[in-house]
Amino acid sequence: MTLLLCGLLMLVPTASADVLKGIRARGMLHCGVSEGIAGFSMPDAAGRWQGLDADFCRALAAAVLEDPEKVRFVPLRAAARFPALQAGKVDVVARNTTWTLHREAIIGVRFPAVLFYDSQGFMVPAALPVASAAELAGASICVVKGTTSGRNLSRWATRLGIEIEPLVLDSVSAAREAFFAGRCAAWSSDRAQLASVRSSAPGGASNWRILPDQISKEPVGPAIWGGDERWAMIVRWVLFALIRAEEDGVTQANLDERIAAGDTVQFFATGQEHQKLLGEAMAMVPGWSVRAVRAVGNYGELFERHLAPHGIERGLNHLWTQGGLMYAPPVD
Numbered sequence: 001m002t003l004l005l006c007g008l009l010m011l012v013p014t015a016s017a018d019v020l021k022g023i024r025a026r027g028m029l030h031c032g033v034s035e036g037i038a039g040f041s042m043p044d045a046a047g048r049w050q051g052l053d054a055d056f057c058r059a060l061a062a063a064v065l066e067d068p069e070k071v072r073f074v075p076l077r078a079a080a081r082f083p084a085l086q087a088g089k090v091d092v093v094a095r096n097t098t099w100t101l102h103r104e105a106i107i108g109v110r111f112p113a114v115l116f117y118d119s120q121g122f123m124v125p126a127a128l129p130v131a132s133a134a135e136l137a138g139a140s141i142c143v144v145k146g147t148t149s150g151r152n153l154s155r156w157a158t159r160l161g162i163e164i165e166p167l168v169l170d171s172v173s174a175a176r177e178a179f180f181a182g183r184c185a186a187w188s189s190d191r192a193q194l195a196s197v198r199s200s201a202p203g204g205a206s207n208w209r210i211l212p213d214q215i216s217k218e219p220v221g222p223a224i225w226g227g228d229e230r231w232a233m234i235v236r237w238v239l240f241a242l243i244r245a246e247e248d249g250v251t252q253a254n255l256d257e258r259i260a261a262g263d264t265v266q267f268f269a270t271g272q273e274h275q276k277l278l279g280e281a282m283a284m285v286p287g288w289s290v291r292a293v294r295a296v297g298n299y300g301e302l303f304e305r306h307l308a309p310h311g312i313e314r315g316l317n318h319l320w321t322q323g324g325l326m327y328a329p330p331v332d
Contacts, residue, residue: 019091019224019231020064020283028070031057032090035075035171038196039310040096049073052306053094055296056115056222056239060092063238063288068295077171079146082107085225092235093223096190098148108226112236115221117316117325119214120152121191123198126209128185133213137162139185142175144168152216153188172197186211190218192312199310234282241289244328245298247319252297255290278331299326 023029033041033053041053058068074090081093086108096118099111122133122141130136133156143149145168157164167184169175172193179187180202187194191210198205222235245251250258279286296302303314318324 019228020234022088023064023091027065028072029057029061029065029092030072030074030090031060032074032076032081032084032093032095033057034095035077035173037096037172037193038200039192039307039312040196041073041075041094050306052116052302053096055302055306056094056242057092059242059292059296060222060235060238062291062295063241063284064234066285066291068291077146078144079170081146081223082109082225085109085223088225091224091231096193096220097223098190099219099221099223100148103223109223110226110232111219111221111223112232113221113239114219114325115239116192118190118192118218118220120149120188120216120218121194121214122186122188122211123179123194124186124209124211126207128209130211133186133188133211133215134160134162136164136186138164140165140167140183142167142169142179142184142187144172144175144189145170147189148216148218149189156215188215190220192307195312196310205311230283234284237282238288238292240328241292242296242299242302243319243326244289245293246300246326247321247328250293250298252293252301255293259290 031054033049036042038051040051041049042051044050054073057071057073061071062068074084076084076090076093076095081095081097082103084090085093094115097111099114103109104111122136124130124136141153141164143153143166150166150168153164153166167178169178175187175189176197178184187197191214194210198208198210201208222239224231224235245255276286279288282288297305300319303317308314314324316325318326320327
């Protein structure tokens with residue numbers, strides 16, 4: 001074993017902190033988000049954070065603290081997200097973070113579940129006469145530091161046997177500025193992020209194209225630090241509650257009506273003794289799944305509210321019954 005690998009392995013935590021206890025003691029969930037990616041996490045004109053990731057944090061706060069507003073959003077650059085988790089500055093990161101073996105085995109991050117299935121692609125000026133990314137040989141391509149994009153881009157170019165010139169920027173905002181200023185011919189990143197940026201691009205979205213190429217798998221989800229299995233379970237099942245609600249036709253609007261009518265499925269039937277036992281085993285106040293859905297709606301509602309307006313197609317993020325990959329595991 002090399003000295004480098006030994007040093008890296010020392011980063012992996014051997015003991016788990018009680019994150020849930022810390023959150024309840026301070027009465028606030030600390031959630032790491034992006035510095036501003038529309039549709040995922042970005043403050044609106046009033047300074048309120050909006051997006052899929054931001055609302056997931058609210059659902060988590062509703063489940064754990066019984067109040068979706070008890071969240072402090074901490075904007076983080078990609079390179080700063082894992083150090084922030086390790087230092088305990090945030091309890092969870094929800095900011096376009098790809099689940100990889102390296103990040104779990106070497107860095108010590110844990111990914112409870114997938115919130116969004118994406119892939120890496122390329123955006124170019126509409127006037128650039130290329131039909132596929134392979135035609136970008138020799139071109140300068142913007143990527144963001146601290147993401148999987150740089151490694152994926154290098155591997156892709158090696159497979160195709162072409163030369164490219166990566167321009168590595170410190171943040172999404174820096175990459176946006178460089179790309180729209182013409183410093184690089186293309187920007188390579190998660191396709192949903194590119195679509196988000198394009199929706200508010202200079203001159204309008206029609207001046208920019210996202211090429212059809214998909215060069216990687218990007219299972220994106222909330223990330224936590226270390227081996228706190230209870231916290232991982234809570235984050236995982238809050239996400240599954242939002243998916244299960246869509247599977248069962250439970251929405252933010254009809255939730256209370258379904259409960260009053262005794263029409264809720266087992267997952268949301270808080271009065272059942274078995275559900276109480278599950279909540280106690282998770283150290284959760286009864287009704288946690290109901291509170292999560294009441295706060296933000298089901299997964300489909302989140303997608304339509306935050307991502308569809310930016311031209312992001314649901315694709316693999318459809319429910320499994322509709323040809324996608326999204327489903328919640330059984331309760332029993």
